[in-house]
Amino acid sequence: MVEWICEQCENRYLIKLEADFSIEPTWCGKCGLSIDIYLLPLSISLMEELLMWGNNYGKWIDFKSDSLAENGIELEKKFNRKGLQLTEKVKNELGSNFTVDYKSSTSAEWYKNKDC
Numbered sequence: 001m002v003e004w005i006c007e008q009c010e011n012r013y014l015i016k017l018e019a020d021f022s023i024e025p026t027w028c029g030k031c032g033l034s035i036d037i038y039l040l041p042l043s044i045s046l047m048e049e050l051l052m053w054g055n056n057y058g059k060w061i062d063f064k065s066d067s068l069a070e071n072g073i074e075l076e077k078k079f080n081r082k083g084l085q086l087t088e089k090v091k092n093e094l095g096s097n098f099t100v101d102y103k104s105s106t107s108a109e110w111y112k113n114k115d116c
């Protein structure tokens with residue numbers, strides 16, 4: 001069995017899922033270090049699903065006008081629902097030795113308030 005350990009804080013059971021631009025959505029839940037997703041004992045199919053999901057991060061922002069895209073709030077909600085589903089899948093694959101948290105994206109809300 002593959003063991004994962006955070007190279008920075010040596011935590012081996014706290015994982016956080018949080019999507020951001022141009023980076024894998026897997027993080028150390030203790031010190032916040034970005035985790036190379038391939039180091040986690042996950043199936044390739046789930047890794048790919050996570051990476052595809054992460055690539056959709058921010059689709060609700062229109063960078064040309066630096067504002068919220070049409071249906072931006074809906075898109076972010078959908079993204080967060082998918083994120084929670086993936087969190088459950090990750091929990092199932094990593095097993096009960098791990099604690100996996102999901103941090104919701106709030107950038108669409110942020111953009112909405114910014115435009116007000």
Ligand SMILES: [Zn+2]
Pocket residue numbers: 006007008009010011028029030031032033
């Ligand atoms: Zn760490």
